[in-house]
Amino acid sequence: MPVTIKDIAKAAGVSHTTVSRALRGHSAISAETTARIRKLAQEMGYTPSAVAQSLLAQRTRTIGLVITTTADPFTVQVVGGVEYVAQTAGYSVFLSSSHNDPDREIAVVETFHRRRVDAIIVTSSRLGSLYKSRLDKIQVPIVLINNQEEGEYLYSVAVDDVQGAQLGVQHLIELGHRRIGYVGLTNRPKSNRRRRQGYETAMKNAGLPLDPSLIFSPIPDHDIFERGHETLEQILQRNVTAVFCYNDLTAIGLSLACRDRGIAVPERLSIVGFDDIDAAMYVTPPLTTVHQPRFELGQLAMEMVLDLLNGQEVQDKTVACHLEVRGSTAPPAH
Amino acid sequence: MPVTIKDIAKAAGVSHTTVSRALRGHSAISAETTARIRKLAQEMGYTPSAVAQSLLAQRTRTIGLVITTTADPFTVQVVGGVEYVAQTAGYSVFLSSSHNDPDREIAVVETFHRRRVDAIIVTSSRLGSLYKSRLDKIQVPIVLINNQEEGEYLYSVAVDDVQGAQLGVQHLIELGHRRIGYVGLTNRPKSNRRRRQGYETAMKNAGLPLDPSLIFSPIPDHDIFERGHETLEQILQRNVTAVFCYNDLTAIGLSLACRDRGIAVPERLSIVGFDDIDAAMYVTPPLTTVHQPRFELGQLAMEMVLDLLNGQEVQDKTVACHLEVRGSTAPPAH
DNA sequence: CCCCGTAATGCACACGTGTGCATAACATCA
DNA sequence: TGATGTTATGCACACGTGTGCATTACGGGG
Numbered sequence: 048m049p050v051t052i053k054d055i056a057k058a059a060g061v062s063h064t065t066v067s068r069a070l071r072g073h074s075a076i077s078a079e080t081t082a083r084i085r086k087l088a089q090e091m092g093y094t095p096s097a098v099a100q101s102l103l104a105q106r107t108r109t110i111g112l113v114i115t116t117t118a119d120p121f122t123v124q125v126v127g128g129v130e131y132v133a134q135t136a137g138y139s140v141f142l143s144s145s146h147n148d149p150d151r152e153i154a155v156v157e158t159f160h161r162r163r164v165d166a167i168i169v170t171s172s173r174l175g176s177l178y179k180s181r182l183d184k185i186q187v188p189i190v191l192i193n194n195q196e197e198g199e200y201l202y203s204v205a206v207d208d209v210q211g212a213q214l215g216v217q218h219l220i221e222l223g224h225r226r227i228g229y230v231g232l233t234n235r236p237k238s239n240r241r242r243r244q245g246y247e248t249a250m251k252n253a254g255l256p257l258d259p260s261l262i263f264s265p266i267p268d269h270d271i272f273e274r275g276h277e278t279l280e281q282i283l284q285r286n287v288t289a290v291f292c293y294n295d296l297t298a299i300g301l302s303l304a305c306r307d308r309g310i311a312v313p314e315r316l317s318i319v320g321f322d323d324i325d326a327a328m329y330v331t332p333p334l335t336t337v338h339q340p341r342f343e344l345g346q347l348a349m350e351m352v353l354d355l356l357n358g359q360e361v362q363d364k365t366v367a368c369h370l371e372v373r374g375s376t377a378p379p380a381h
Numbered sequence: 382m383p384v385t386i387k388d389i390a391k392a393a394g395v396s397h398t399t400v401s402r403a404l405r406g407h408s409a410i411s412a413e414t415t416a417r418i419r420k421l422a423q424e425m426g427y428t429p430s431a432v433a434q435s436l437l438a439q440r441t442r443t444i445g446l447v448i449t450t451t452a453d454p455f456t457v458q459v460v461g462g463v464e465y466v467a468q469t470a471g472y473s474v475f476l477s478s479s480h481n482d483p484d485r486e487i488a489v490v491e492t493f494h495r496r497r498v499d500a501i502i503v504t505s506s507r508l509g510s511l512y513k514s515r516l517d518k519i520q521v522p523i524v525l526i527n528n529q530e531e532g533e534y535l536y537s538v539a540v541d542d543v544q545g546a547q548l549g550v551q552h553l554i555e556l557g558h559r560r561i562g563y564v565g566l567t568n569r570p571k572s573n574r575r576r577r578q579g580y581e582t583a584m585k586n587a588g589l590p591l592d593p594s595l596i597f598s599p600i601p602d603h604d605i606f607e608r609g610h611e612t613l614e615q616i617l618q619r620n621v622t623a624v625f626c627y628n629d630l631t632a633i634g635l636s637l638a639c640r641d642r643g644i645a646v647p648e649r650l651s652i653v654g655f656d657d658i659d660a661a662m663y664v665t666p667p668l669t670t671v672h673q674p675r676f677e678l679g680q681l682a683m684e685m686v687l688d689l690l691n692g693q694e695v696q697d698k699t700v701a702c703h704l705e706v707r708g709s710t711a712p713p714a715h
Numbered sequence: 716c717c718c719c720g721t722a723a724t725g726c727a728c729a730c731g732t733g734t735g736c737a738t739a740a741c742a743t744c745a
Numbered sequence: 746t747g748a749t750g751t752t753a754t755g756c757a758c759a760c761g762t763g764t765g766c767a768t769t770a771c772g773g774g775g
Contacts, residue, residue, distance in 0.1 A: 048439070048520050049497075051731055062755050067733060075753060092518040097495045098441065099731035101432045102760050105382070109496075112476075117461030120659065127451035130478055139496060142446075142476040144464055161431045162443075162473060163383075184426040186382050299663055306665075325454065329633055331640075331665030385761055396725050401763060409723060433761035436730050718775085725768075730761105738755075745748085 050093045058091070059084055070095075101163065110352060111141045111159030113152060113169040120296075120324040121341060125170055125192060128345020136353055138165075149173045160185045166352040168192060171235075175200040188355045190348050195237050202355070203363045204348045208238050211337040211368035212245025212291065213252075215319040218335070218370055219289045220253045223378045224317060228261040228290040230278055230297055239293055242321065246291055261285055271300030279304040282316070288379040289317035295324045295336055302330060302375065313377035323371055332374030339368055384427045392425065393418055404429075435497065444686060445475045445493030447486060447503040454630075454658040455675060459504055459526060462679020470687055472499075483507045494519045500686040502526060505569075509534040522689045524682050529571050536689070537697045538682045542572050545671040545702035546579025546625065547586075549653040552669070552704055553623045554587045557712045558651065560595065562624040564612055564631055568601040573627055576655060580625055595619055605634030613638040616650070622713040623651035629658045629670055636664060636709065647711035657705055666708030673702055 052070070056063040061080070068076045069084035101107040112129055114122045126142065133140050141159060145152035152174060159167050167189045169175075175191050176198025182189065191203040219227050229246045231239050243262070250257055263281055265274040278301055282290060292298035298320030305312050312318055312332055320327060320336035327334040347364055354361050386404070390397040395414070402410045403418035435441040446463055448456045460476065467474050475493060479486035486508060493501050501523045503509075509525050510532025516523065525537040553561050563580045565573050577596070584591055597615055599608035612635055616624060626632035632654030639646050646652055646666055654661060654670035661668040681698055688695050 053731080063732080064734085064755060065753085067731095068754090071733080077753060080753080094491070094494050094519070096436075096497055096731055098432060098435045098497050099760090100733085102430075102436055102730090102762095103732055103734095105760070107432065117457045117464070123451045123457050126476070127478070130451070130476060134477060139475050139492060140477065141473050142460070142464060143468060143474065144461070157428070158473060161428050163430055163432050185428070303663075326660040326663040329637075329660040330663045387761080397762080398725060398764085399723085401761095402724090405763085411723065414723080430761055433730090434763085436732095436760090437762055437764095439730070716775105719773090721770105721772085723768100723770085726766085728765090729763090733759090735758090736756090739753085741750105741752080743748105743750075745746105 049096070050088075050091045051096070052093070055084065055088050055091060055093060059087055107163050107165055108137060109139050109141065109162065109164045110349070111143065111156070111162070111164040111167045113155050113159075113167065113172070114142065114144050115147050115171050116144050119171075120326070121322060121339070122170055124341035125345040125348075128342040128347075129168060129349045130345075131342075132346050132349035132353070136349075138349075145173075147171075147173065153177075156181075156185075156189075160187060165356055166190065168348050168352065169194075171195050175203070188352065190351050190355075192344055192348050193238065195235055197237060202351060202361060204344055204351060205363075205365050206339050206344060207365045207367050208241035209245040209248065211321060211339065212242040213249045214245075214368060214370045215291050215321065215335075215337045216246050216249035217253075218372065219291065219317060219319060219376065220249065220255070222289075222317065222376060224289040225255060225379075226258075226261065226285070226287045226289075227255075228263060228282055228285065228287040230263045230265065230282075230290050230292040230301065232267060232293040232297060233264055234267040235293070242291075242293055261287060263290075265297070271296050272303060273300075275300030275302070275304030276307070279308060279310070283310075287316075289319070289376070291319045291321075293321060295320035295322040295327045295334060298334055298336065298375075299326060299330055302332075302334065313375050314380055317376040317379070319376060327371075327373070335373045335376040336371050337368045338371045340366055383430070384422075384425045385430070386427070389418060389422050389425060389427060393421055441497050441499055442471060443473050443475065443496065443498045444683070445477065445490070445496070445498040445501045447489050447493075447501065447506070448476065448478050449481050449505050450478050453505075454660070455656060455673070456504055458675035459679040459682075462676040462681075463502060463683045464679075465676075466680050466683035466687070470683075472683075479507075481505075481507065487511075490515075490519075490523075494521060499690055500524065502682050502686065503528075505529050509537070522686065524685050524689075526678055526682050527572065529569055531571060536685060536695060538678055538685060539697075539699050540673050540678060541699045541701050542575035543579040543582065545655060545673070546576040547583045548579075548702060548704045549625050549655065549669075549671045550580050550583035551587075552706065552710065553625065553651060553653060554583065554589070556623075556651065556710060558623040559589060559713075560592075560619070560621040560623075561589075562595040562597060562616055562619065562621040564597045564599065564616075564624050564626040564635065566601060566627040566631060567598055569627070576625075576627055595621060597624075599631070605630050606637060607634075609634030609636070609638030610641070613642060613644070617644075621650075623653070623710070625653045625655075627655060629654035629656040629661045629668060632668055632670070632709075633660060633664055636666075636668065647709050648714055651710040651713070653710060661705075661707070669707045669710040670705050671702045672705045674700055 052066040056066045069081040143155045170192045175194035175196040179199040323338035386400040387397045403415040477489045504526045509528035509530040513533040657672035
């Protein structure tokens, strides 16, 4: 139904070849013919079919972006970064969510492959290690952002969890805290292990003892309010003055639980989060947290994709975090 | 480079026609041939090319989704709703952002048309009225979600701003407030007018006077903290006991300004927002707000698209809001 | 033995675009 | 005038898939 170059050719009394060349500015076509055809195309409302071009060029200028879910506040800005770079480079982005389900993650990748995307970007992948083997079958470069799985994979961009966590814990130590807890999360095994490692490194560097009883692991199924209360219960028994949390949602849940129980933050308990989601700024007290450059992560991933498609060598990248000091941390009361 | 049906045909010693039929389960192909070819396709890692199929079928099973920006907390869940329904129906979604720039909105729609998407969904469009005329050129149905522009357009899904605002103001009236302010926003003209209309209707229904000096319009360029302080200044001069705000960000800005100035919320000033963004739950006090069913809006829009593509008649839809009563509202102090 | 019906498969084209090569018209030069 | 070069255009094919129609083989019935 849309106008094709054949329609224009018929209207202009030339072959479709000439139309194609005129529109692309081929030098062999006379200036007047080119002008006439372009004007005609304009009038008839011609838009070239990217589908046909893709088929011929064996390249779609399209990438697939797999996210966990739009409900995850982390994801959103990453999408923004990817889309921004993609749009600038003339690429279009397919978006689809895996809902944290490995089967759906495979299905989504499969769909993208059917669509013949030039590359795939996956956030928080649960099966990063699988791609290496699958990649022989599908000839599509896959870049992983904050891959959650150990093992072999090809390309990845990730935030420096260790450095970020270290930053947060150092801040607490500098404030004078000595008994500092770590509140983890079990359903993000890789980054949890790294952030905990950053916590431990900071403690060791400061000459503080590592007490395993100060590592807390709330049940991931419960919502953040329940988890906050459960964790707070344990924390109070351990007599810590500050905690570093795996992420902001965990930290906020804990902070709200403190409010319920009448525990003053930061006077009685200092809390540091990780991620710097929007809500971190709005809660009371505003949350001190490790800022994760989400937009930049997305940008870097897409830039890596462009490099790959240009045939350049690429290396895995990690990007540093910085600390946002707000109101949830203070020196310990004595 | 990927495996095609011709490759399979060569390997099986048949024509590509037979392969195509075998894979699609055509009855004319013998059972054993079908089995043999399917097994071969499996082994060779064949994935049909959606590009080639699209070209032939003149249909891509693809839709384009235009959002303002991923930084807008409203947008995200809408994307989730659209994507959920699309994925279930076997459609893929192109995502692109307009950054609230009409020129880019046009460019994005143009790109989608080049990609031959079957339909386009636009959130918070700035040029809804333009589509009607452009639609003659591009033969693609466009569904607008919460269109921000007056004028003619074809299909739309929108939240019932009037009903939602009425709900929020009624709540304040029922609590006993009589001098109630409205804090608007000028860069969303259509929905702002409607929400204000809901405010006025609720006031009239309760027999309360409409005082134009209780309508506040902060400068949209400033960030929410500045706007909060500026608005609060005016509010305090007017002696109101409660305000209904155009959206949650405005309400939160105001609430934070109150905290700075030592104005107790809700004891001295009750605040109602609109949208129910994530942060509304986390702020202190938690914000009473009109919940906007964002995910559902996305779902409805995509379902409307599916109806359109099935050749069914569709009608514009509005969807009702409900009130989330939290901690930022209370009876007026006397 | 011939005709016809049925089963299984292939040929050729279509979808919209781009490109190598051939073709045609015309100018230039020896 | 004939050979060569230049300019402008068209033919035919390719990309991967699906389908109408033709073709082939075979079996059964008269």
